[in-house]
Amino acid sequence: MTVFNSILAVSIVALLVVHANSEAAFLSVVTFANMLVGIVNEFRAKWALDRLAVLQNNVVTMRRDGRDQRIPRKNSFGNNSPGNNPQDAGRPDENWRRNPQTERDC
Secondary structure, eight states, X not given: OOHHHHHHHHHHHHHHHTTOHXXXXXXXHHHHHHHHHHXXXXXXXXXXXXXXXXXXXXXXXXXXXXXXXXXXXXXXXOTTXXXXXXXXXXXXXXXXXXXXXXXHHO
16 A cells, blocks of 8 residues: 555545545545556556566577577677777777678578
8 A cells, every 4th residue: 555545545534533424435436446556557567577577688699600609698798899889889899700601691
């Protein structure tokens, strides 16, 4: 229960104490609807986060020397790879070499 719903619950009790039953009934419906919307939003957020977690794959399949290799994502690129440094954009790092066999397979 959120703070807002707690305030509404206290208001419902106060309305019941002063015998304003119709107002308490209306406020109860509004409070229940608010709680229902909150629960639905929580489930939708959880579902969205679960879908995003699937996108974060910790193992990458790379083609090296003409073979597919599965390696951990943190080891797939070094700090010197293109794109990590904006000044080096488009330039291969010093360990890069052209492999005609690999290029033909792509």
